[in-house]
Amino acid sequence: MSGFILTGITIIILRLIKKTPYLSFGWFWYLGTLIPVIGLVQVGQQGMADRYAYIPLIGIFIIIAWGLPDLLKHFHFKKPLLLFLVLIFFSVLMRLSWVQLHYWQNSEKLFNHAIEVTDKKYPSFVGIYNNLGVVLNKQLKFKEAMVHLKSAVKLQPTYSEAHNNLGNALSGLNRFREANIYYKEAIRLNPNYPEAHNNLANSLSKQLRLDEAIIYYKKAIQLKPEYYEAHFNFGVTLNKWNHSEQAIGYLEEAIRLNPNFTKARLSLGNILRQKYKFKTAIHHFQTIIKMNPNHAIAHNSLGSALAEQGNFEQAIVHFHTSITINPRYLEAHQNLGTIFLILGQPEQSIVYFKIAKEIAINEKLKQ
Structure with a gap:
């Protein structure tokens, strides 16, 4: 027709x-x-856009x-009429644009609206559920994410990404055994899915199943050698199990692949500090601070490395910077209390230990 x-x-x-x-x-x-x-x-994932x-x-x-x-050339008042029609036309467009912008305030609103208006039989409808689940996972709304991701899996049981993202939602709720089921299903559906291998390895690591986690980390890296998050996660896991030398190698590779990866630099710096390799550790902490001057944890770690070298004056500067950025930073207050005690200033030390105690009590009450 x-x-x-x-x-x-x-x-x-x-x-x-x-x-x-x-x-x-x-x-x-x-x-x-x-x-x-x-x-x-x-020309893209979408059939219509x-x-x-x-x-x-x-x-x-x-x-x-x-x-x-x-059309209007035969009208006597064509200019006023044309102007009137143009004003009406643009008024309608402005109203429609205002309505449309309401749906585009953020990804959550956009995908919720898409679910409301999209035909349930439309092929990409399942993708809307998955995308909304991803957004909610990022917002740490894991229970809400799980509802939508379960809908995606139900609508399309072969959708490997939805299985992986549902695993992420369950992991966020510390339901690791259930998460493993969905990660494994994602891998069964798509054996070359590096993110699913990495996520399953993370889940197994949290269950203290190191031998199994190692297999999946190595597979993730084999599938995607430039996957710096997998190198980082593997390094952190190895260090947790006292394989610090191997951990250093994976963390260094993560940084080589992404020099701006602050989490990897922080982890590597702290491992090196524990091995008394202060010069290299300090370099990593300083690099983080150069990239982000308001990184409270990096200032605290740098202060610790400097204090361990006996550079108390500079250490105090960085501990103070850390608590200026984050006044509720427990470890930085404890470090200041310790350093003033070493310097023979017990009154100053007591001030920071009292604040640290107050923070610790408040944190415990929140749990």
């Missing part, structure tokens, strides 16, 4: 080509630029821009 309508419109426009050339130009612009995005050729119409609609606007004055 739609084919007959398009053919009919095209025939009419061709007959009017000499009288109204803008009609044919606008119409063929519209058709010509629309063809690549009607689904004959895949607003952006696919941006270029084609130029043709329709050409028809309106030249056609409206042409």
Whole structure:
């Protein structure tokens, strides 16, 4: 039916080509630029998207821009009428834009709206549930995320990404055994899925199943050698199990792959500090602070390394900076209390130990 309508419109426009050339130009612009995005050729994950119409609609606007004055040329009050119509047109567009912007305030609102308006039989509907679940996971709303990700898995049981993301939601709730089931299913559906291998390894590590975790970390890195998060996670796990020398290698590789990866630098710096390799440790802490001067943990770690070298004056500066950034930073207060005690200033020491005790009590009450 739609084919007959398009053919009919095209025939009419061709007959009017000499009288109204803008009609044919606008119409063929519209058709010509629309063809690549009607689904004959895949240009993205989405079958339909607003952006696919941006270029084609130029043709329709050409028809309106030249056609409206042409239609009104016989009216005596064509200028006031044209101005009135333009004002009405733009008022409608402004209202529609305002409504649309409401849905685009954030990803959560956007995907919730998409669920409300999308046909449940539409192929990408399952992707909307998955995407909303990912957004909620990032916001640490794991219970809400789980609901939507379970819907995605139910609608499309072969959707490996949804299984992986559902595993992430369950991990966020410390339900690691259940999370393992979904990670393993994601891997069964897609054996070359490095993120699922990494996430399963993280879950196994938290269950103290190191031997199994190592297998999946190594597989994640084998599948994606540039996967710096997997190198980092493997390094942290190895260090936790007292394999610090091996851990250093993986953390160094994570930093080589992503020099701005502050978590890896912080972990590596602390391991090196414990091994009395203060110069290299200090370099990593200083690099973090250079990238982010308000990194309270890096200031505290740098202060600890300096104090262990006997540089108490500079250590105090960084501990003070740390608690200025985060006044409730328990460890930094404890470190200041300790350092003033070493320096023979018990009154100052007591002040910081009292604050540390208060913070510790408040934290315990919150649990």
